Amino acid sequence: MKNLFEAAKRGAAQVALIPDAERAAALEAVADAILAHSAELLSANAEDLARMDPQNPLYDRLKLSPERLEGIASDMRHVAALPSPLGRTLEDRTLPNGLRLRKVSVPFGVIGVIYEARPNVTFDVFSLCFKSGNASVLKGGSDADASNRAAVALIRRVLAERGLPEAAVTLLPPTHEAVGELLGAVGYVDLVIPRGGRRLIDYVRDNAKVPCIETGAGVVNTYFDAAGDLEIGRRIVLNAKTRRVSVCNALDCLIVHRDRLADLPALVAPLAEKDVRIYADEAAFAALSGRYPLLESATPESFGTEYMDYKMAVRTVDSLDGALAHIARYGSGHSESIITADAAAAARFQAEVDAACVYVNAPTAFTDGAQFGLGAEIGISTQKLGARGPMGLCEITTYKWLIDGNGQVRP
């Protein structure tokens, strides 16, 4: 496997130097090829599907179709057209001795991505890494291996036809051993991003020797303050919980100020139409009892759980301090929101909550690269080193200092 990493490193050095227009044209060509060779991709995907029980909830994520391939090609053209994240001058100054210092954005080099049985991610990660001048090393799920092999073969064919380095994208075998090699590839791999569930993320964080970014896991809270507007609250809670339950920015726990328990039934009423099950603490249970259909008592596990489902916990607090303490204990540093008309409470909430995205009177559903204007998204970082929150093209670049002199020396 070391040969693959060495080739990826050499490929990365070449990819970094491709002019942006050529990069964009190559992505357009790959998009064309996806449509022109869709039969090939669908037939490989059929092999994978044949090995999976159609009742498996992953089946739908694994499945490609002509429409999905059109979507993938269209996403790739969108990435191709984004402004280049490279060569941005982040600082430029000249020292008194005449030395000029410029801090300029450059690619990371080789980015490893570990993900599950979603063949669209293969195209997605390739396009984002390639557009940002990085080579990608992909470790997909074994369930999608035939699809991934077909996808990467197609991409490499298009690159080779254009005289571009095939090592811009490398598919590793879908084995546990490959994960270990990738996480230990110090000197070859500059960044690893796990895309998947909590277990995968924890495993990568605990075992990576190369730098990694934790993404995605979101235990998301929304606090309805003593001064919360009920109408705004109803809209936000409904949107944050039910817009898409399977995404990491979805609401997991509604925190409610004790003084507003009388409004709690109205606050959560819209959720009943979506069959959201509520796990309420004692005070909230009493307030909702007989007034909300799908009600259960919360257990200690109800808080700190990422539901990914039509389920939500409700926690009662006596004050903003109580809400802040709950979030500090149970939140995952992803997205947190306060609903309040009290500017001082909003300011304290934003100052004191330690999370990537801290909202006032808006649903956490907005935590998303496209919504944030990043153009595209490779993941949502929940750590503080490197990018935090939604990661687009700029967030998978680093920088270097370019220093120009004419013989100055340091005293």
Next chain:
Amino acid sequence: MKNLFEAAKRGAAQVALIPDAERAAALEAVADAILAHSAELLSANAEDLARMDPQNPLYDRLKLSPERLEGIASDMRHVAALPSPLGRTLEDRTLPNGLRLRKVSVPFGVIGVIYEARPNVTFDVFSLCFKSGNASVLKGGSDADASNRAAVALIRRVLAERGLPEAAVTLLPPTHEAVGELLGAVGYVDLVIPRGGRRLIDYVRDNAKVPCIETGAGVVNTYFDAAGDLEIGRRIVLNAKTRRVSVCNALDCLIVHRDRLADLPALVAPLAEKDVRIYADEAAFAALSGRYPLLESATPESFGTEYMDYKMAVRTVDSLDGALAHIARYGSGHSESIITADAAAAARFQAEVDAACVYVNAPTAFTDGAQFGLGAEIGISTQKLGARGPMGLCEITTYKWLIDGNGQVRP
């Protein structure tokens, strides 16, 4: 030890909210206390010194003196007076739906630093972390433990007198077990920075579960191009190699274009006065033989070595490509320089060398936080995730997104 980490995390939440003026005043008060209680610090230091052989090269680094304490206090006042790195608005935009997004700099939280027997680092790291709103957890060398305990006790006393959280700084026991706990303190420690030799850095990188930044190790090359100016080259090579040999930006290998071998004796002549020993490859050896006093033949280990001494390798290449290949193979991504009058060669060098700092016609001696105008320096990062190159106060902050709405929902 978990209690210490929990306290540090609570302390960090408080430190983040201290207004900058109060933070600066506290650092001034610590500086005053260092001078007022220097006897206490020197007596603790004497305990440490008594346990070390004065012939040990670490003895001088371990030793405190009234003058050194004055220097430490003065450095602390300097940090106190720097602009706050917190609350900088890095982006501010309003989406078409009226949502306002601000990306604002905030502290990391808890920063762990692992270092060796240099008690000045204790004050240094505390002041940089405190000024940037972070709590620090320090793991110093066992040789300096009495000095470190006295230093941290003094700092905590001053903080407590001012009603500030003592947990702003925590000293761990100087044990290997403490290192393990620190590296595994997921959820409590937001960043670990090793300050020390290659072995420590590798150990931290390989074992940390918390995010870490590799710092310091520098295998530094300078390439004298076919179009290099000899006078500029002489100045740069002398400065880069001999200004201070024990620092990470010091020159380790001079790469010379074959067409300039005739100039090599003149290029390195100034080094002879400083008794620099040269390990030359075959072609360079032939060029220098009889013309440079301290000459030896290079072995394969001569390249890729960080000398930290009056020693330097010389490597001959046939082209800029050869120099780039040498640097890609042996450099550590710290600082690299080209001496050339050829603008195209300079541009290629800066585009293709993958290092934190890439110089043209200037010595790598400038890779330093103060020189770069960062005000102070906690280390020099040789990795790409997070800060790269010299790290000042801004480089030990992260950011969060603050999103303000009035009930917008996502379609």
